[in-house]
Amino acid sequence: MMKNYPLSYQAVDKETEAESHYILSQHNSNGYTVGAPPKKRLTEEFSHTFREFFFHDDPLYQYKDKSKIRQCWLGLQNFFPILEWGRRYNLKMFKGDLIAGLTIASLCIPQDIGYAKLANVDPRYGLYTSFVPPLIYALMGSSRDVAIGPVAVVSLLLAEFLRREFDPTKNKEDYLRLAFTATFFAGLTQSILGFLRLGFIVEYLSHAAIVGFTAGAAITIGLQQLKGLFGITNFTTHTDIVSVLHAVFSNAHHGWNWQTMLMGTIFLAYLLTTKYVALKNPKIFWLAASAPLISVIVSTFFVYITRADKDGVKVVGHITKGVNPPSLDLIYFSGPHLKKGIKIGVIAGFVGLTEAIAIGRTFAAIKDYQLDGNKEMLASGVMNIAGSFTSCIVATGSFSRSAVNFMSGCHTTVPNIVMSLIVLLTLLVITPLFKYTPNAIISAIIINAVIGLVDLGAAYKIYKVDKMDFLACMGSFLGVVFKSVEVGLLISVALSLAKILLQITRPKIFILGNLPRTTTFRNIEQYPEAIRIPGVLVIKVDSAIYFANATYIREKILRWLRDEEDLNRHHGLARTQHLILEMSAVTDIDTSGVHEVEELFKILKRLYIQLELVNPGPLVMDKLLSANFIDLLREEHLFVTVGDAVANCFAKSKDQEEA
Numbered sequence: 001m002m003k004n005y006p007l008s009y010q011a012v013d014k015e016t017e018a019e020s021h022y023i024l025s026q027h028n029s030n031g032y033t034v035g036a037p038p039k040k041r042l043t044e045e046f047s048h049t050f051r052e053f054f055f056h057d058d059p060l061y062q063y064k065d066k067s068k069i070r071q072c073w074l075g076l077q078n079f080f081p082i083l084e085w086g087r088r089y090n091l092k093m094f095k096g097d098l099i100a101g102l103t104i105a106s107l108c109i110p111q112d113i114g115y116a117k118l119a120n121v122d123p124r125y126g127l128y129t130s131f132v133p134p135l136i137y138a139l140m141g142s143s144r145d146v147a148i149g150p151v152a153v154v155s156l157l158l159a160e161f162l163r164r165e166f167d168p169t170k171n172k173e174d175y176l177r178l179a180f181t182a183t184f185f186a187g188l189t190q191s192i193l194g195f196l197r198l199g200f201i202v203e204y205l206s207h208a209a210i211v212g213f214t215a216g217a218a219i220t221i222g223l224q225q226l227k228g229l230f231g232i233t234n235f236t237t238h239t240d241i242v243s244v245l246h247a248v249f250s251n252a253h254h255g256w257n258w259q260t261m262l263m264g265t266i267f268l269a270y271l272l273t274t275k276y277v278a279l280k281n282p283k284i285f286w287l288a289a290s291a292p293l294i295s296v297i298v299s300t301f302f303v304y305i306t307r308a309d310k311d312g313v314k315v316v317g318h319i320t321k322g323v324n325p326p327s328l329d330l331i332y333f334s335g336p337h338l339k340k341g342i343k344i345g346v347i348a349g350f351v352g353l354t355e356a357i358a359i360g361r362t363f364a365a366i367k368d369y370q371l372d373g374n375k376e377m378l379a380s381g382v383m384n385i386a387g388s389f390t391s392c393i394v395a396t397g398s399f400s401r402s403a404v405n406f407m408s409g410c411h412t413t414v415p416n417i418v419m420s421l422i423v424l425l426t427l428l429v430i431t432p433l434f435k436y437t438p439n440a441i442i443s444a445i446i447i448n449a450v451i452g453l454v455d456l457g458a459a460y461k462i463y464k465v466d467k468m469d470f471l472a473c474m475g476s477f478l479g480v481v482f483k484s485v486e487v488g489l490l491i492s493v494a495l496s497l498a499k500i501l502l503q504i505t506r507p508k509i510f511i512l513g514n515l516p517r518t519t520t521f522r523n524i525e526q527y528p529e530a531i532r533i534p535g536v537l538v539i540k541v542d543s544a545i546y547f548a549n550a551t552y553i554r555e556k557i558l559r560w561l562r563d564e565e566d567l568n569r570h571h572g573l574a575r576t577q578h579l580i581l582e583m584s585a586v587t588d589i590d591t592s593g594v595h596e597v598e599e600l601f602k603i604l605k606r607l608y609i610q611l612e613l614v615n616p617g618p619l620v621m622d623k624l625l626s627a628n629f630i631d632l633l634r635e636e637h638l639f640v641t642v643g644d645a646v647a648n649c650f651a652k653s654k655d656q657e658e659a
Contacts, residue, residue: 037622079378081413096408096411108419109130109423109426111126111292113319114446115446117439118152119150119155121179125176127427129387130149131324131420132324134416134417137413138416138420142375143360143363143397144363144412145360147404148416149419151355151396152446154355161343162179163237177337181340181341183387186348187345187384188385190349197374208462213480213488216477221447225446227247229443231256232248257314259313263299268447270295285407286408292448296434296441299437300436315439316438321431326390355397359399366406399453472499509540510524510540515527521538521643521646535573535577538580539580542585545588546588546593550597580612586616588619588620594623601629612637615639
């Protein structure tokens with residue numbers, strides 16, 4: 001029977017142990033030895049690293065063995081995917097896209113007004129943002145499902161940063177100019193990332209941090225809508241939950257308007273009900289998609305015929321008719337506000353990209369097609385640069401619209417064109433009809449939209465899978481809710497980078513044991529039945545060895561060796577004579593790593609313990625050879641498998657006994 005000894009040391013019955021030792025001692029490597037990779041010149045190494053860094057997906061493969069004309073056409077298709085799928089477009093696809101476009105248009109118009117107000121700009125700028133950018137994206141975007149426009153999180157971020165520089169009421173023109181400047185630099189940032197193929201930078205914001213940040217922003221946005229939902233006039237400019245709730249309840253006696261509250265609550269209940277029904281029965285998704293527009297139409301008509309606006313019900317007011325006016329001359333390209341515009345734009349660009357790519361990849365996975373992140377970045381960048389020239393705020397992929405677009409049966413990016421044309425019609429003809437639309441309805445629509453951003457299921461899954469990820473999730477969530485969007489974003493990035501640093505500086509290292517009656521070695525924590533070989537300590541390093549972790553790895557190995565010796569003395573076993581380092585998972589090693597391996601070898605030599613290396617990879621082998629460490633170790637202590645190394649240890653022990 002097995003007995004559980006301290007430090008995970010396993011003892012097995014004598015028969016099994018003897019049989020396992022016999023199998024290992026008879027193991028034959030079939031003559032295979034660890035190979036040395038061919039030597040590369042510096043230029044070859046640099047070229048290989050450059051290609052892997054920027055062109056890991058081999059984007060030029062499609063141009064191979066093609067004529068010049070064909071290569072030019074493929075190049076155009078690369079920048080304008082519409083040229084590729086446009087040749088296959090047919091009437092059946094158009095019918096599906098038309099329905100999807102009309103459906104998301106009915107959703108986007110009230111959302112545009114709401115998100116513009118959230119960003120503290122006139123409602124028309126929200127509509128402008130759903131006219132020009134979607135047209136650009138339809139030509140350059142690679143996602144079939146993403147619907148473009150202003151979104152809640154980015155609008156809140158813009159409002160918070162812009163308000164620190166200018167009061168949106170007292171300095172309206174300067175506030176608007178800075179908003180267009182931020183939009184331009186958001187687009188420029190996205191374009192540069194896409195053109196230089198630096199999309200991996202966005203990945204530094206982990207999924208867990210995004211879940212927490214988005215949920216925190218959703219709650220912050222929802223709480224801010226209580227101003228419109230309750231008809232409050234005097235409200236705080238802070239976004240943290242304490243300040244917002246204080247502003248809400250301090251106005252409870254004299255600042256709440258009961259007509260506004262009644263109307264807002266009724267329509268919010270209607271919106272939430274239709275959303276719930278549509279979730280339960282996806283076939284009637286159109287019920288939830290059309291609910292915001294129906295709410296706007298009904299409430300506007302009610303206010304108009306009752307003149308409730310004269311009884312304190314606040315309304316949207318006049319919206320200027322006409323298409324987007326040019327705004328190139330309004331952008332700060334010099335002066336003291338340029339740096340502020342760059343800072344806000346870069347942050348908004350990153351957040352917008354993260355949201356758009358996450359949405360695009362979600363639906364691409366469902367429909368089983370590939371999404372090119374670099375193309376998405378370039379498309380997002382160009383559409384925001386064009387938007388900054390045409391009076392738009394930052395646009396990106398909207399989750400609620402994209403979900404409706406997907407459910408409506410879209411096939412291509414044409415629904416964005418249809419939506420854009422409907423918005424154009426609205427700007428030219430329908431905008432005066434929104435004059436009596438109550439702010440409470442816009443607030444209800446925003447609350448209904450952002451509720452879906454609080455993903456409790458994802459948070460619970462993160463908690464179950466990885467507690468460190470859950471810490472990042474909660475950190476970013478609490479930072480947004482209790483402080484500000486900026487603090488929440490900083491916490492998100494900081495915790496994401498901290499996790500990367502933790503994994504790099506404290507890599508996984510395992511003690512391996514032999515699975516009974518085999519030559520296979522596995523982690524003794526994962527396989528408790530694995531046998532630890534007396535006199536031999538087998539350790540696996542599951543990471544590259546760099547300056548940041550090399551000392552830790554050496555010290556960890558020596559601590560385990562010390563514990564192993566204590567264990568041997570406690571059980572009256574032979575002392576450790578061989579330390580086998582399994583290096584198949586060590587993908588690379590730098591000079592600090594080589595130095596620490598040399599130090600480990602010297603320390604073990606003083607302890608009369610032989611270091612054995614198992615299966616170092618080509619990069620590692622090349623650097624160990626260049627450092628002359630293999631000459632120091634001797635090739636006879638290099639092995640292809642752990643079984644080979646242990647068999648060699650048995651053979652040497654036998655030779656020593658016979659001698």
